[in-house]
Amino acid sequence: MATKLDATGNEAVERIYEQVVSRNQGETEFHQAVREVISSLGPVLDKHPEYAEACIIERVCEPERQIIFRVPWMTDQGQIKINRGFRVEFNSALGPYKGGLRFHPSVYLGIVKFLGFEQIFKNALTGMPIGGGKGGSDFDPKGRSDHEIMRFCQSFMTELYRHLGEYTDVPAGDIGVGGREIGYLFGQYKRITNRYESGVLTGKGLTWGGARVRTEATGYGSVFFTEEMLATTGESFDGKAVTISGSGNVAIYAAEKVIELGGRVVSMSDSNGYVVDERGLNLDLVKDIKEVRRGRISEYVESQKRARYVADGSIWDVPCDVALPSATQNELDETAATTLVQNGCVAVAEGANMPCTPAAVHVFQDAKVAFAPGKAANAGGVATSALEMQQNASRDSWTFEHSENRLKSIMVDIHATCFETAQEYGAPGDYVLGANIAGFVKVADAMLAHGLI
Template sequence: MGNFSDILVGLQQSSPGQTEFYQAVEEVLEALTPVLEAEPRYCDEGVLERLLEPERQIFFRVAWVDDNGRVRVNKGYRVQFNSALGPYKGGLRFHPSVNGGIIKFLGFEQIFKNALTGLPLGGGKGGSDFDPKGRSQGEVMRFCQAFMTALYRHIGATVDVPAGDIGVGHREIGYLYGQYRRLSGRFEGVLTGKSADWGGSLGRKEATGYGCVYFAENMLAERGESIAGKTCLVSGAGNVAIYTMEKLTELGARPVTCSDSTGTLVHHAGLDVPLLKSIKERDRGALSAYLETHRDAHFIPASDYPQGRSAVWCENADLAFPCATQNELSGSDAEALVANGVICVSEGANMPCTRDAVSVFLKSGISYGPGKAANAGGVAVSQLEMQQNAAMASWSAERVDTALRTIMYDIHQRASHTAREFGVQGNLVLGANIAGFRRVADAMIEQGVF
């Protein structure tokens, strides 16, 4: 990788132990090689060095009181990575796995994802190692209030606009926004994913899952195929997975798997998405409860998974949608998918495929949509929510969905055309990274060094 090796070594020294961040950076740098060779001004202007260092990192203590009156302490993070194109935009993740490296990896990916939408958005990410699972409503509320008390002075409608992510859904956004309003005295579009009754956008909850399917629709169209009639594998059982399955069913496809931390649900007749929604909404229930209604389905406990593999990817299918979390799909999983007939993979999660898995997909010639392109629907509709907030307006669900479908088409076109420009037709990893990078890098150069 030439000088890139020095960059990676420097990152490991200045930001030790941030494995996911190094992985994301290495993938981007490899993809950018053709454009950096063709346009040396990007290196001459020090764009890479500036792009890899966040503009601001905010780490803070979150102290809150549980139902037993005990004081609890968690870590809070907000990484404001790049604002060349607009206010920082990216979700908040509440999960025990959260650390500085994961937030940096997510924030770095968010720069390119947001740039690909064509909308005026910078990149950022945040969260905490707090786990909402098993906590009472009162505990979640008190944690969210404590988190926002530490964060509110660093965000704003034209500065930094967080959203939800894993562990941060409608409930958490409500508590966070209520505390922001209480502290700031302002009713403004500082958070997205709000209730449609008080400033949110219709279609935001569904946007990442729907957008992931729309992106697959565009990849399949290039192959002369359609989604209708296809058998689909989906991982995860959260917001993204549920609405990916919902849109697939609506378009005539048949999702047959989903998963959570306890295992994988398989229903070859096609998953009952309304039932899954009710199970997950009912105290975030276990997927195994599905079998009480559908006796022809079966559940594979995580303890029974093949060594180094996930049961989600072991079924014969046409399309795959990894929608759970980072690095969930391994190289051996990818080989199984290709062997089992999958022709298209569209990432609903952020970096769910390992480097080995991505290599398998690219070599196989199947259609592969990386997360920074395929799962950009959520941030796209977040920006539409920002537009509605700024205009004090509310759009219909049909208008939002039409805009989302258009944005996902445009993202695919940008990535596909850029890949073709550099002689690697169909390589959307390279196309998405270069297209996003160019937009951000040009803005950074035009605005001068800071």
């Protein structure tokens, strides 16, 4: 028997969740993602019985297609390695499947399905015509040479290409897949198909079809959403102490926008530990360490003596006004959430995908801390990917300023949609419920219109 849902007593929803767990055994991250969404949907089924009659929730929890394949490649020393590749094409009701590729040893089907399921509703919230999907491999690019990564990407794309297309499925990057990997993947796709189909991958280089602000988009977008959330109570980032977990792409550009808006980033982290600088981190130094030197965040204290480094431990022990978890799933648990609340944190926004455990979310909501789920707060990345697709389709290239304005407009609209939907369903200020219902209803209406497929 599956664990009962927390947010609703709706028997139909309880039954569907138990069915999902039974049909997808061992995929704990996917179970968590499904529970987080459908636990909000009892009121929707009451208001729209046609969704239950058409089994919309059951259908949206079942991917349209799951692809698993072998990826053989050779090391620089001539050793043959075998990895496993995945692409889950989850839902195309609103447009072609859209979602990133993750290369990391932790990747297995349950991770890919959790990410793809989240992507359905995140993409719906952007207002862009894109469906939801996700993919990746258990390949670890860390410590591999450029030649090894190129050979892996070429082998990966040699299988995946047959499932892709600008009107079919459009991958992007994620953890372990940046501009280098996208370049190798696109080159192999172009070679195999003999087509310069620039809209088939996003996150490309600016000189060959990429979009300005794509690098910054997820981090910037999470801050734009948080700025709107703070504004509902008359607050802003000005003077706020902000803790941001991670020091990758999302974290760095979230920090950049926080500083631009008057906030003070007091702590960032990597997998080894975290650094604290109460007067505000020197972001240029962080960028040099992580983006140029590819070093560890501990190097920050070598030249910034006022700062301190903590190996291991929890970055959420650092007192702050705003927390932006931007590293990985389930990094912020109930204990950490309780510490943040006790230290006076007033707002939390997920820059990563599902970084807060369900228990942590309940702590924030019970304490009336403004909480933005990832499917809303970090939607800026995929929104800007869709803008890249627009530019590719029209053979156009926009300025940074125009692209950032479009991104901000989208994030403001996402906030308004979540805020207003929560109010409509009698839960003002509940961004989790607002995001889940708004995203689901948009997808559900499209699925009804398309018939039983």
